[in-house]
Amino acid sequence: MAWSFTVLGGGQEIGANSYLLQIDGVSLLLDAGLHPKKYGLESLPEYPLITGEVEAIFISHAHLDHVGSLPLINRQQPQAPIFATIPTKDIALRMLHNTVTVMNIFREEKGYLEYPFFGHEDLWPLKGEIVGLEFTPLAGSPAAGRRGPSERLRLRGAIQAHFIPSGHILGAAGLLIRQRKRTLYYTGDFSLRDQALISGAVIPEGKIDTLILECTYANDPNYYSRNRQKEIEAFAGEATRILSAGGCVLIPAFALGKTQELLFIIHRLMRRGQIPSVPLHLSGLGKSITEIYQDHRRYLRSQASPLSFELFSVLGLLDDLSIESLLKEPCLIVATNGMMVENTPSARIARWMVQEERHGIFFCGYIDPDTLGYRVFHSHRGEAIAFSPAGEPVKVINPNIKRFYLSSHADRYELLEVAKRLHPRNIILVHGEKDGMEFLQEELGRESQVFQGEKGKTISLAPSFF
DSSP states (O other): OOEEEEEEEOSSSSSSOEEEEEETTEEEEEOOOOOTTOOGGGGSOOGGGOOSOOSEEEOOOOSHHHHTTHHHHHHHOTTSOEEEEHHHHHHHHHHHHHHHHHHHHHHHHHOOTTOOSSOHHHHHHHHHHEEEEOEEEOTTOOSTTOEEEEOOEEETTTEEEEEEEOOSSTTOEEEEEEETTEEEEEOOSOOSSOOSSSOOOOOOOSOOSEEEEEETTTTOTTOOGGGHHHHHHHHHHHHHHHHHTTOOEEEEOOTTTHHHHHHHHHHHHHHTTSSOOOOEEEOHHHHHHHHHHHHTGGGSOTTOOGGGGTSOEEOOOOSHHHHHHHTTSOOEEEESOTTOOTTSHHHHHHHHHTTOSSOEEEEOSOOOTTSHHHHHHTOOTTOEEOSSTTSOOEEOOOSOEEEOOOOSSOOHHHHHHHHHHHOOSEEEEEEEOHHHHHHHHHHHTTTSEEEEOOTTOEEEEOGGGO
């Protein structure tokens, strides 16, 4: 009755998230991501550690750090069925097509000859190979968009599995795996509290032996998800101040999840007169994902109006002349990438905005310490920042670079709450910074056996632990 858990990627970091769970000789793969801050082969999970056939592949949600390398592992393990929720399937395919385009650009501009890892032609058959599972309406809940577990899958070795809504973004799910008297719960990325569009996570009832817990915000004591409404009000106040004085506001945001949430929040604030009604601009991939949100509106909370997604224009070419023209009149700009990775729309626009005092740059989600966005957020007046490796540094004079906690992840206190509520015998910490994991390990180690996930490390879950 041997169980083991191997971290192929996404242990003490956020990226290339992929985990191999082995149950009595049956191998299951949880997620298949790419690393957003690494390039070429370094961006991949350690798939060579998989030495046998995989029984099934489960995708928790469609952010690229969880799904970006799916075509590669599908090529290596063609016999393994791929399971995801129905919205995740649709979003993942759109994200992967965009990834092909980005990899081709990197091959030409950065010389990564191993790119692209896969082509558009590899994704068409993948559409038929991903099995989309439907969340069931939650019994006794009158709220639209609030869903319960998916149908139960029966796999070899008396293994059963089903998805559980995890909040976070459209289609996101945790995974509950059972074999006889043992139960493992993989949270995926999750949010306990309702967001504007997405209902909060459903936490499983009953005994959990092993908890695989994401730790994105474990190292941030300043983030409290319960303060979300106050953060929105502060956002509105600062945006009004800047827009009324003739400036523009840039909100770096991931195309999936954060963009749609911000569109709804901004539209509602404008409708209520809490911020000025100015043009709202959106980068291209965000529009494509927003259309998928519209297609799956039944998964959204009842307050989500289709009008919230239609009152924007799409950003076109972002050369210097276009950006200069864009910033002449007050406007709101929601642009990828959320962490302002070099050469993305948010980085190109921010390069101009940091050199003027009248604009605002508002970060609303997680900022990895190794990214340009982190350097911009922590910059000081007069500091010079290079926005691309080949570009000349520019001097920061903008005093309006701010952060508002509108995250789609649980805060560190909710991570503790979930772990203590489930009271598992084993906890494996993944998807976070090492310092945050050490905090959780110290807090939870008195009641559970706590392991820190580490890339390439296999954790044996021996029977004596259960």
